[in-house]
Amino acid sequence: MIIKQELLKIFRLPIVGILLLFFIIINGLFIWSHSYIKEELSVLTSLVDKYGTAINEEMLAQFGGDYQQISDWVSTIEDLNGKSGYEHPSDLLADDEFFLNPPISDKEFNQLLEYDLIETYYRTAQDIDGIYENVNVRARAEETIDLYGFQGEAAETVRAQFEKLADRKEQLIENGEHKHLFFYGKIYKMHNLLFKDIGMILIFELIILAVLITGAVTNYEFEQKTALVTYTTKIGRKLVIPKLFAAITANTAVIISLIGATLAIYFLVFNYSGLWHVPISSYFNAITDFPYITWWNISFIEYIGLMLLLIYLVMMLFSGMTYILSIWLKNTYLVFISFMVILGLGVLIPGYIPLSTNFSHYIHQTPFFMILNPHEWFMGYSPFTISPYYEVITISSWAVFVAGLIFVSIRRFYRQALH
Amino acid sequence: MRIILNEIKKLFDWKVVALVLLLSFLFYQLFMDFEFSVFPNGRPTTDHYNIAKDMIAEYGQEMDETEFEDFKLTYQEEVEKANDYLQSREDAVAIGITTYEQFRARDGHDEQASKLSSNIMFEEGVDVFWELQARESIIERYANKKEDFSRSTAHINSEAWKQTIIDGKYHHSILPGLVTDNYNNLIKMVAIWVVISVMIIVGRVFIVDQKNNVMLLQYTSKTGRLIFRKKVIAAVITTLLITTAYLAAFFAMYRTNETSDFFQSKVWSFDNSYQSWFNLTFLQYIILTVIGIYLLALISGVLSTILSRYMSAYITLIGSQVPIVVILVYLIGEYLIYNIASIHDPKLLPFITYTILIAFAFFWLNYRIRREKRLDIL
Structure with missing residues (x-):
């Protein structure tokens, strides 16, 4: 009390x-x-909805299959010089001129930006094994x-x-x-x-x-x-x-x-x-x-x-x-x-x-x-x-x-x- | 007058003052010491700083286009020195690096070249190579000043204003950004600390007497309710004393950074990313921030005084000071002191904010003074 x-x-x-x-x-x-x-975070949330969070052979195969469609779509887009056949969204976006004055419709451009994020996740997911092989804990200790x-x-x-x-x-x-x-x-x-x-x-x-x-x-x-x-x-x-x-x-x-x-x-x-x-x-x-x-x-x-x-x-x-x-x-x-x-x-x-x-x-x-x-x-x-x-x-x-x-x-x- | 003096003495209670001084020391060590002891920070920043001083000695506070040609010639002479140095080194000649041009264009993956460059730059620390780096960045910025200007003012729609900047040759001023950044970082911390110290020390002005029930005696004495105004005056004087003491201590320390060569330079310089709505010299900018600090100190002193009258428990007093400190600290870091009057904020924003804060403190105080006259004191 x-x-x-x-x-x-x-x-x-x-x-x-x-x-x-x-x-x-x-x-x-x-x-x-x-x-x-x-908005950008929701790209990952929808990826997780589709594939789950665990990255393994099966998941990468499924993810890779879907990514191939993105790649196909990207290869149809022409850059400022009329060249097409790019493999990844980031290849197109790497050109500053393209990024600032995209020769495609706004809707397509937004789609491209979203695909660019998906590409980041897909390619990073593939790279993880290599990255961890290169993580040198002992070297980090000395540093x-x-x-x-x-x-x-x-x-x-x-x-x-x-x-x-x-x-x-x-x-x-x-x-x-x-x-x-x-x-x-x-x-x-x-x-x-x-x-x-x-x-x-x-x-x-x-x-x-x-x-x-x-x-x-x-x-x-x-x-x-x-x-x-x-x-x-x-x-x-x-x-x-x-x-x-x-x-x-x-x-x-x-x-x-x-x-x-x-x-x-x-x-x-x-x-x-x-x-x-x-x-x-x-x-x-x-x-x-x-x-x-x-x-x-x-x-x-x-x-x-x-x-x-x-x-x-x-x-x-x-x-x-x-x-x-x-x-x-x-x-x-x-x-x-x-x-x-x-x-x-x-x-x-x-x-x-x-x-x-x-x-x-x-x-x-x-x-x-x-x-x-x-x-x-x-x-x-x-x-x-x-x-x-x-x-x-x-x-x-x-x-x-x-x-x-x-x-x-x-x-x-x-x-x-x-x- | 005697009452005011005694009230000031009461505010400088030795226990509180001792704790605040100790806290000031800790604040200095945690947030400010770095900007004094490591200024200019490393290389080529130090070289950049020294070259800028040499430039002022040679060209005055501004460098016009013809002097820029001269500056480029000096650069060429330095390059010759670097060439001579490289040719005198056997290991450099052995891998075919005999000119500064080759040294700059070396392959980053070439192990021998990397070893050579790290030996020259870090182990030997050859001055001329660091100075060349600094000179290159100065030349680059001077050459690109028009493009940089149009990029950083893209959000401003007044062509006439832009034309006055260009016609006024604002960019010719010699003032490296590292000097103003250093000053800005320091003065921001000074402002924050002045606000907090004033709050702590002045905040006791009424609450202590209230707790000891001295108010009843004071309000019924001959001086009577006038005591309220006298205490406010005592609080304001204390605020000014604290602020002056801190600023004096700060500028005594700031002298050791030896930036006085730049005082007459215009803040708007090709070498500085801070750009102001006003054509100020560095010294005028310093004065502007000092005025800002006095205003902020008065605002926090007056608000603290009023709160001290309203609150009857320490927890409520401190609890009500906290939001004011948080808001002021945020605004100080945004635009009230740090980068004050920058073109990235609307031109009148700092002035409007100061006016609102001052008006708020003043009207509240005024209201309270009038209310004190007819207040029921029990």
Whole structure:
């Protein structure tokens, strides 16, 4: 019952709702500003309708048969010099003059553009085997070490992790995880749009909400000058414990509403039908020559689930840290600024550590660094987060650390002068 | 006056100031340090920057067509130097690369040629080869300035305006884009940080007294409700102090980028992709952005003051400041500071936006001042 009263202290304030609404509108506008690619994305969705997502001999044969018809159609079109017999749509479109002043009707030209996209998918699907043969994980390790300037022990750690990734790549090629159709990453970057851009926006919005809510609940008695009354009642200083649970409950509600509304808008704008179970390691997700490789076979929908879970856990950690700050500072204004200072330090400090010992890896295992690349979670990609268990270790070690500090802080609060 | 002074002292609470200073340092390290420590960024950017400075020393702020011929001659002389260098290298002669022309036209897949070029460019870092690259890009841009101009102004329908640009020889100005890009990136961050700092520090102007129930005493004292105006004045003075302090610190640091040679150059240059509706010199452009920052600081200071009067809990105060900061930061990055008055935005857009923001803050403040006179304070 006390928790309910504590929650009322927050949700009676219209600002939480207003802020939530403001963030949902911003996210909606951000998603809407990318919606112009919707039409082109639907080309892939209809391909998936026809052939499914898995790329195999049978599928390629069927796809190839249909592509032959496109090729036949293309070969009838004449270019500006009256030459015809082109094999691929892209051959025709490669000529800038043709692209700017097509000698065909608008309808035919649009058809040609669509076929050009289908060609991209068809030819990339055929090329995947060759591309993965050329992906050299060990060379990538050396490049990464050079680029960042790792030395000694730290470089060995990076090498060892990439070695594991090389094995994982072999396994991936065997089970064909990478051979699935998905929105073409090099053009549309849908993985980065959803998990990096929108993921980061969500994380920073939630940080603001979580810090404000936790700070306000915990500091309420001091800010409303009721501390001397409430903390001398029968429940007394134990009241800070229901406050912690009230903060957690309120944050959970806010996280679910904001992420829920944002993803709802996202999936209303972008049609992912037929693609929910495509593995994240699909080659089509890649935006550079080094593809995304998840450590386990994770499908798109599972990845969303894991992302939600991680964001939730990270927010709980941040909420816990805010709670600790609140107990010591007793002022939401100072708590908010202090949290931003801690966040800034958390992002900045790892960069100052020399990259010669394994300490440089450990220092990156913080939630502050983890939230910077939500699109690389559970993946072998960047050197500091490459370990398969990076996320699990970071979250669990920090959970222990924060829980310990919360315990100490509460104990301290029990015997503190109240003003 | 005494009250105003004391209110200002209250705003500069040591805990808040210390945290804001710490936060400023972090902000600087995260978003600005790079533009200072790595300017100009690598090669041939550094060479480009140095050549542009030499050009100003030789030709003045502008390079006309005859001076361009001279510039091309200098290029030829440099090519001769490169030829001499190549002929002095045995490994170059061995694979038949004896002139700069051959060096440029080398086959990218030829292993020996690639090895030679990477040795010259990266391991030895021979200046003349990098400088030639920079000079080539300058010559190319100067030669193509008319085409570039018509392409970048294709969306503008005023032939008369375009003619004044061409007649005014706007393109002759020497100002590399890397200098204005660097300044733009920095000043954008300064503007964002000034807005946030002002919000944090000025936001406490009313709420602290409100929380301590001092308002009731203040409003019934001899000064009475005039205290509201005095606090607003204190908030505005604090805003101006913070802004001036940040700008002074910023320009002290910006001096180390040593771009003062370009101050008298027109921003509209053949070598610069930023093009303005107005024929500004770089110094005038800097002044324009500084004025913009003062306006933004005042807008955020006044809005923060008003919100501080309305809100009785810190969560509501910060919560209501967040949307304002988000909107201002977005607009700063779009056109209020970054690339202000660019021809890619409608000519009057920044001015209309500033006017709307100022009018909004002013009318709200005015309304509140009038309301304070007859407000029920309990």
